[in-house]
Amino acid sequence: MRNDTVSKDWRSKLINPVLDKEFRLRMRTPRTMWTLLAYLFAIGLFALSSIYLLNMSSGNAASFNPSESRMLFYFLSFVQLGLISFMAPGLTAGVISGERERQTLNLLLTTQQSSTTIILSKLLSSLSFMILIVISTLPVYSMVFLFGGISPAQLLLIFFFYLFLMIVIGAFGILFSTIVKRTMIAVILTYGVTLFLYAGTALIGYVAIMVSMQVSGSSASNEWIVHIFSWNPAVAMYSILDPNITREIVYSGSGSTASEPFLQLWQEFMLIYLVLAALAIWLSIRYLRPRMKQSGK
Amino acid sequence: MNKAEQTEIKVEQEAGVSPEQDQGAVPMIEIKGLSKSFGSFHALKSLDLTIARGKVFGFVGPNGAGKSTTMSILATLLSPSSGYAKVDGFDVTKHPAEVRKRIGYMPDFFGVYDQFKAVEYLHFYGASYGIPKKEREELIPQLLELVNLSDKRDAYVDTLSRGMKQRLCLARCLVHDPDLLILDEPASGLDPRARIEMREILLELKAMGKTIIISSHILPELAEMVDEIGVIEHGQMIAQGNVSEIQNRLRVKRILYIRLLERLEEAEQFLQEQPHVTRLMRDERGIHVHFSGQDLEQAELISELIAAGYRIISFSEGQTNLEDVFLEITRGGDGFE
Ligand SMILES: Nc1ncnc2c1ncn2[C@@H]1O[C@H](COP(=O)(O)OP(=O)(O)OP(=O)(O)O)[C@@H](O)[C@H]1O
Ligand SMILES: [Mg+2]
Numbered sequence: 001m002r003n004d005t006v007s008k009d010w011r012s013k014l015i016n017p018v019l020d021k022e023f024r025l026r027m028r029t030p031r032t033m034w035t036l037l038a039y040l041f042a043i044g045l046f047a048l049s050s051i052y053l054l055n056m057s058s059g060n061a062a063s064f065n066p067s068e069s070r071m072l073f074y075f076l077s078f079v080q081l082g083l084i085s086f087m088a089p090g091l092t093a094g095v096i097s098g099e100r101e102r103q104t105l106n107l108l109l110t111t112q113q114s115s116t117t118i119i120l121s122k123l124l125s126s127l128s129f130m131i132l133i134v135i136s137t138l139p140v141y142s143m144v145f146l147f148g149g150i151s152p153a154q155l156l157l158i159f160f161f162y163l164f165l166m167i168v169i170g171a172f173g174i175l176f177s178t179i180v181k182r183t184m185i186a187v188i189l190t191y192g193v194t195l196f197l198y199a200g201t202a203l204i205g206y207v208a209i210m211v212s213m214q215v216s217g218s219s220a221s222n223e224w225i226v227h228i229f230s231w232n233p234a235v236a237m238y239s240i241l242d243p244n245i246t247r248e249i250v251y252s253g254s255g256s257t258a259s260e261p262f263l264q265l266w267q268e269f270m271l272i273y274l275v276l277a278a279l280a281i282w283l284s285i286r287y288l289r290p291r292m293k294q295s296g297k
Numbered sequence: 298m299n300k301a302e303q304t305e306i307k308v309e310q311e312a313g314v315s316p317e318q319d320q321g322a323v324p325m326i327e328i329k330g331l332s333k334s335f336g337s338f339h340a341l342k343s344l345d346l347t348i349a350r351g352k353v354f355g356f357v358g359p360n361g362a363g364k365s366t367t368m369s370i371l372a373t374l375l376s377p378s379s380g381y382a383k384v385d386g387f388d389v390t391k392h393p394a395e396v397r398k399r400i401g402y403m404p405d406f407f408g409v410y411d412q413f414k415a416v417e418y419l420h421f422y423g424a425s426y427g428i429p430k431k432e433r434e435e436l437i438p439q440l441l442e443l444v445n446l447s448d449k450r451d452a453y454v455d456t457l458s459r460g461m462k463q464r465l466c467l468a469r470c471l472v473h474d475p476d477l478l479i480l481d482e483p484a485s486g487l488d489p490r491a492r493i494e495m496r497e498i499l500l501e502l503k504a505m506g507k508t509i510i511i512s513s514h515i516l517p518e519l520a521e522m523v524d525e526i527g528v529i530e531h532g533q534m535i536a537q538g539n540v541s542e543i544q545n546r547l548r549v550k551r552i553l554y555i556r557l558l559e560r561l562e563e564a565e566q567f568l569q570e571q572p573h574v575t576r577l578m579r580d581e582r583g584i585h586v587h588f589s590g591q592d593l594e595q596a597e598l599i600s601e602l603i604a605a606g607y608r609i610i611s612f613s614e615g616q617t618n619l620e621d622v623f624l625e626i627t628r629g630g631d632g633f634e
Contacts, residue, residue: 017424021410028412103408107469110372110402111425112394290376292390 016117018108022125032129039083039133040140046079047072047140073141073150074241077158080137081165081237084130085198088166089190091130092173095122096288097183115288119281123174127166134162157240157266164270165233169194171277171284178284201231229265236269323386325350325477325508326371330380333366333532340366341532343380348510348525350476353503355523356512363532364512365405368481371510372402384477398426401470405481405512409462411455415446418454418465419472426473433472440468444498460491467498478502480511496522552615553595556583558608567605571598585615 026032050072096119099105108118141155172193176186205228212225229235239245243264263271326348333341341363348354356364369375370382373393381388387395410418416437423433441447444464449457457465463483470478483499484492500522503509513519519526520540527537557564565579573590588595599612 017421020424021421024417025410025412103404103406104410106369106372106374106404107402107407107422107466108425109374110397110400111422112397112427112473113425114394289393290374292373292376292393 016113016121018113018118018121019125022121023128026125026129035087035129036133036136039087040136042083043076043080043137043140047076047143050075070150076141077237077241078234080134080162081234084134084162084166085169085194085233087130087133088127088169089173089187089194092123092126092170093177093186093190094183095126095174096177096284097180097186098177100181101183109289115285119174119178119285119288123167123170123281126173127170130166131163134159154240158237161237161240161266164273168273168277171280175280175284179287197231197233201228202235205229205232227268230268231272233269236266239265323350324348325352325385326354326510327383327386328367328371328380329382331367331370331377331382332379333363333370333375334378339532341370341377344529344532344534346527346534346537348508350508351506352524353499353509353511353522355519355526356510356529357519357526358512358529362529364529365481366532367529368402368479368510368512369404371396371479372400372404373397374402398473399475400477400479401473401475402479403466403470403481403483405485407466409454409465411453413454414451415441415454415457415465416450419468422469423472428473436472440471443471443501444468445494460487460494463487463491463495464498467495471502476508478507478509478511480509482512484513551588551590551595553586553588553598554583554611554613554615555586555602556610556612558610560607564602564607567602567607568598571601573598583610 096105099108169190173186173190176189176193177183180186180189205225208225208228235245245265324347326346328344328346331341331344331346332339344363344367346367356367358364366375370377370389371384373389373396376390381390383389384396385399387399389396410421413421419437419440420430420433423437424430428436438447438450441450444467446461446464446468449461454462454465463486467480467483470480480499484495487495499509499511503522511519511523523540525537525539528535555564555568561579561584565577565584568574568577568584568586573588573594574586575589576587578585588598590598595614599609602609
């Protein structure tokens, strides 16, 4: 009896009504299945066609050398990064505004569920679908993994990085979904931010380096400028794949390659975006319900 | 019924929680100087409204008067620009969670999660109000019974008709046994039969001792079940009281219906000039006359008509209803937009 209530308590803490509802409804839509299949198909196609291409170029169908396998791994990782970045805005930017447009949000907001529960459950449930998707690509990865050239730690780290990036993009998605009335605009804004993370930061970094080279002569580029690149997900992920890259970039100007940099680029990336994602989630929670300014004045 | 007993027990239990000591003295709804602006547009202008426990309050007003706005504020979905609104003694801005516990809100427009079955739909909201599964399993069949949807318990919500959805939404409002029901046009879009059903359900809820605030455009229907009506226009409460009080205040005493054989237009002109006639409406067969006089004056009016040579087919005295009150109050009130 006691045991029973305790386990119920655990269950009710882990699976709150909003989360439960999201899981049920999401799994009921055929769209979920189709998205999953389409994704697996895309990844599988990339993997197989690149294996085929590598085979063509090496000419030897029987053996695969580690550097080729690593190449394939890099390639797959970036494709998956791209797909995640492409999907995350679409999956998360509609979660609140979608309910608003279907006129179910008001009903949800008058229940006892706290804003925090609603936002976090929505974020988690929309991401859990993507986590499922990414995990389902593991077999494709292990195919590459078997050929060698990549460490298990790196593989784990890559998947952790994916998870983190999903949360970051999801946090922005849910923020726009909360503060913007229309899903369409929330989706566009989230894609905009995602695009900025890649192209915007790269462009700013490139321009900054160019300008500082112009100003201070040739080699002595300022150290802070290279940190602009730690804002870029692609660069950050590359620093996991190739750990030397951080040192090369950070000390590219100064020429001294003696010591390890304080933080890897991807670590820097995670620190920065941890703060930003937390901020976005906090703002979403705050603005989900109307700001109850104290009346009277 | 035992549901009513439940409600009473709940009220007693919560007496300790309420910030004000004397339970009986705390009105269910207390609104003072409530204003709401959307940008430079003032949707509510210093609205006052008090509704006692157990009363059914009809909220009447033309489109855009501010009914839904007031109800959204009560439901903690909008924050007031100034003034305050209290539910059961709890300020909606300061203790929204306490307010939410006590209200069942039915918006004028609402959506449903299509992929849920009716029972699942109610289970979800029940769970969202923190009701344990065991209790829900007992409660939900009762609720479905109350709104006559027992046979649709396993139907997907998107297969339900509009009226059924409306009733399902009403059942949803009741899932946490709230003391106050805020119903924004619960009968809109329903056919006459469904409206009668809705009204019967509401009467049952009234019998359970719930306080209900209900807005509607179908005024004659309201008249039979409300204890009080409030008339709102341009964000201001322009009249409030029980139905007959308001009718008196607005001096719509009687409505006479005169059917004439011919010369309808002429007769209308003629009636216009008679004393105590406040308003005229003509249809193909006769004329509705709003009349503020007593029996004597009424008798005189008839003899005047006959003396003037009008041939009367019939002369009847109608019951003034809310519709007339509504038209009277809001006459010429459309020119603000
Ligand atoms: N979110 C909003 N932004 C701007 N104006 C609004 C908003 N909500 C309501 N209004 C305005 O406030 C006024 C009152 O609207 P409300 O919905 O309360 O009217 P109502 O009495 O419910 O009307 P109806 O009988 O048509 O339902 C309207 O003029 C409306 O245009
Ligand atoms: Mg309305």
